[in-house]
Amino acid sequence: MQASIVKTPVFIAGAGPAGVAAALKLDRLGIPCVIADKSVFPRDKICGDAISGKVIVNLKRIDPAILESFYEQTWKTPVWGIRFVAPNGKVVEVPFSAKSNPTADIAPGFVAKRMDFDNFLVDQIRQCRHVTFLEGVDIEHVEKIENGFSIRDKSGHYHFETPMYLDACGAHSAFARHYAGLTKRDDHHAGSLRAYYSNVGGFHEHNYIELQFLNPLIPGYFWVFPLPGGFANVGVGMRTDYIRKKKINLNKAMDQLIREHPVLIERFKNAKLEGKIQGFGLPLGSKPRPISGENFMILGDAGHLIDPLTGEGIGHAIYSGVYAAEQTQICMEQHNFSKEFIHAYDVRINKVLGKEMELSYKLQRMMARPWLVNFLAGLIISNRRIIDIISRMYTDFDLRTKIVRPGFWLKLIFKKDI
Ligand SMILES: Cc1cc2nc3c(=O)[nH]c(=O)nc-3n(C[C@H](O)[C@H](O)[C@H](O)COP(=O)(O)OP(=O)(O)OC[C@H]3O[C@@H](n4cnc5c(N)ncnc54)[C@H](O)[C@@H]3O)c2cc1C
CATH class of the missing domain: 3.50.50.60 (FAD/NAD(P)-binding domain)
Incomplete structure (x- = not known):
């Protein structure tokens, strides 16, 4: 009928x-x-599974209740910042807001x-x-x-x-x-894998999410995001045209990084894969x-x-x-x-x-140059003032637009006002 x-x-x-x-x-x-x-x-x-400030703003806009x-939900991890790892293994940690206080405030982001x-x-x-x-x-x-x-x-x-x-x-x-x-256009699309692990070690004490720009995934990255109950969302993503050009097998690359990369071996030594590693595409804007x-x-x-x-x-x-x-x-x-x-x-x-x-x-294309990422990581790591400025970029879009201008970095190097 x-x-x-x-x-x-x-x-x-x-x-x-x-x-x-x-x-x-x-x-x-x-x-x-x-x-x-x-x-x-x-x-x-x-x-x-990372939930940004944009989600928070819009949920409030739809209905504050x-x-x-x-x-009030307990299935989410509050996130206070982001940890970047450069191709040479240098680690840069940036709080989402220079002023936020993990003990008193509501977190700017979550993982659920x-x-x-x-x-x-x-x-x-x-x-x-x-x-x-x-x-x-x-x-x-x-x-x-x-x-x-x-x-x-x-x-x-x-x-x-x-x-x-x-x-x-x-x-x-x-x-x-x-x-x-x-x-689908391969140069505006990314391939990715996601897995859940338990017992991953070495997270930042305030649950920073982590983007690790490690070879051979550049200009893509390896991510580790902390979840409640000792779990972590772990994955890799890379633009589809680069996957094809570089003939990267994402499964193999992810497995090899976890087992062999000096930044990750120690952190994953007691880790256990929970469930399957699964792939999905990202249509990029x-x-x-x-x-x-x-x-x-x-x-x-x-x-x-x-x-x-x-x-x-x-x-x-x-x-x-x-x-x-x-x-x-x-x-x-x-x-x-x-x-x-x-x-x-x-x-x-x-x-x-x-x-x-x-x-x-523009930043995605900048990240395709490992030497540049290593140089900038070295510059940021040793400078509290630069970390504070990058923190402000999370909420200040005009400031963020400056990050792709060489003049911005020169001013930082020579300690000029931004
Ligand atoms: C590996 C990976 C990692 C990511 N990480 C993040 C992250 O950390 N943070 C972040 O913000 N974003 C992330 N994203 C992007 C995010 O997942 C998507 O942008 C988001 O889910 C988009 O929401 P949506 O409602 O448009 O689509 P979806 O969430 O895909 O929802 C589409 C819905 O449509 C339904 N549907 C499909 N076809 C039909 C049909 N024929 N009839 C009826 N229903 C149908 C599906 O069942 C589904 O429920 C990631 C994406 C991937 C692939």
């Missing part, structure tokens, strides 16, 4: 951080929506397994009056119809029609490829692309919004969800779902995230 058609003002495909943020924001705006995910929650998502509830974090987010939509959440529903057929989209799931049980389709299906979104031409059109917007990874240097995508996905919901409200008020009108969504995303990703792309 054919499913009868249900009409909804908004349909969201995918209940990762992007889709859930859109649903939560729509709920708070009083706009009903249907959100469907092919998985049943809790479900894993291959990720580094959600942020308060997040702060996506199994827990995404389930927490989904629990928020389960409580929403205006949100209909369908899990275990695989969206397969999405077709343009007059004034909107027709959406059917794989099983044939569901058939919806909507004037606003929000695609938040993640890195492998077929809709984004088909309707916006967002195809180093090339601005169209992420909307008539009656639709594309959110999060589906819209290639991952930071090209750090791999951060959760915060960007949540930003896009919030903006898509706000744009939906404007479209409904103005009765305008045209491509030209919805383009305001692209403009807003580009204004907030575009400049930052452009800078990250």
